[in-house]
Amino acid sequence: MHEGIVLRAVSGQYIVQIISEEGQEVVQHLCTLRGNLKKDFTYNTSLSVARRVTKAKRPWTKDTVAVGDRVRFVATDAEHGVIEEILPRSSRFARQGFRGKEQTLMTNLDLLVIVFACTEPNPDPWLIDRWLVAGEYYEIELVLVANKCELVSHTVFEERFREFKQLGYRVLPVSAHEKIGIEGLREELRDRISAFTGPSGVGKSSMLNAVQPGLRLDTGEIGYTTFKGRHTTIMRELIPLATGGWVADTPGLRKVELLKMSREELLACFPEFRSPLEEPCRFRDCKHMKEPGCNLKEAVEAGKVSARRYQSFLQMASDMGL
Ligand SMILES: Nc1nc2c(ncn2[C@@H]2O[C@H](COP(=O)(O)OP(=O)(O)OP(=O)(O)O)[C@@H](O)[C@H]2O)c(=O)[nH]1
Ligand SMILES: [Mg+2]
Ligand SMILES: [Zn+2]
Incomplete structure (x- = not known):
């Protein structure tokens, strides 16, 4: 059994590079997936670094092997092999695919x-x-x-x-x-x-x-x-x-397809919003859009948060239907 990293996915087959202590030499195998890995490849949420509480709620459901995955495989000859196991992921990058299904683009990105x-x-x-x-x-x-x-x-x-x-x-x-x-x-x-x-x-x-x-x-x-x-x-x-x-x-993208997030998750992606939002706004359910007594809007008016970035937040929130 070898340990490897998936370099490329080509219609159900995977190019896997052996990871060895010595490093240097790049040995690659074209691998298929062992049958039962295809059917039921389920991740649980504990794999995500749940520093944000809200994020931990998002389940990592069924997924396929993606570029970046660490795998264990058996070499069937010098150039071919079968993936037996997918090792836990440290991160996952996905986009909103067809019919709202998330598509994993890459895993284990640092x-x-x-x-x-x-x-x-x-x-x-x-x-x-x-x-x-x-x-x-x-x-x-x-x-x-x-x-x-x-x-x-x-x-x-x-x-x-x-x-x-x-x-x-x-x-x-x-x-x-x-x-x-x-x-x-x-x-x-x-x-x-x-x-x-x-x-x-x-x-x-x-x-x-x-x-x-x-x-x-x-x-x-x-x-x-x-x-x-x-x-x-x-x-x-x-x-x-x-x-x-x-x-x-990666190919140049004209659009960035963001995954659908909750308002809280989106706000957390703007590091400069954290400080004004530490204190609660006047209304407990403030959406930070039109509400009076909103700490975020006040920070924008006071020039502490850039109006352009705030506008960017509003646009993304609207795109996500928030
Ligand atoms: N002046 C200048 N031109 C550059 C530089 N780097 C790249 N280019 C030019 O920019 C153009 C695009 O370069 P690419 O490397 O193909 O750009 P890319 O981001 O990979 O584009 P996609 O693959 O389409 O996403 C080419 O004509 C390059 O010669 C640079 O440092 N200075
Ligand atoms: Mg390019
Ligand atoms: Zn507010």
Whole structure:
């Protein structure tokens, strides 16, 4: 029996890399799932780090094996195997799939690298908020990466990302082309499971090519009329890093599909709301929207909480039908 990590899922089959003490050499097997694992693969809630009480109520129901899962498998020959057991997950990243069913995208993520460009395309703070909320919700460590930093002055960089720094998020200026900040990025990824995410055309694949020379991920030229970018990256897979650890390059997403949350859960994803909400608002059932005597709204009016972030909260709440 070997212990491995699922690098890629391809129509019911899984590419599993053996994890050995020595590390270095990448040995992969194409595995199927033992029959009864397919039918009844149920997680219980205790696996989630239930730091937020509200979150523990959400049951982890039936699920399939996903990229990032640690598994035990039996090798049937040098290249094939059968997965016998799925080991407990430390985290899970999902999206709202068809008919409201949650679809697990990746598991055991340690770090979410949210990539935006300083320009071409310009960063969209509303979209950044949504990625931050997704990361906060799953309690995954977050880092913002601002690529193409060679194209803007320091002042412009500060203007575009300052508000996120002030919230306590780390923002790393990087240039995949000029090889700025690549060493730091490599250190972030070392010995961990990370995922790169962000809009199309911001340079996620270019950055990973710089972090690991020889990788040759596809990168695309963006349409200069719209800066919408072509979706060059299609696959969802973990790439073993020479420095240890794994990283997933994900396709650019125009939209962030947030899971449906409760109001309490959504509020908890805005770290700066915590302090004003420590004291109860005038009404015990305050929704923090239109109610008089709302501590959150008062903090916004007093400039302690950014009006833009509050607006972002209202928009997300409305999208979720809260
Ligand atoms: N000026 C500049 N251009 C860059 C930099 N990094 C990437 N680019 C360009 O930006 C475009 C998009 O790069 P990709 O790496 O394909 O972007 P991506 O985020 O992987 O895009 P998707 O796979 O579509 O999500 C390409 O034309 C790159 O050459 C950079 O540091 N500076
Ligand atoms: Mg790409
Ligand atoms: Zn309130």
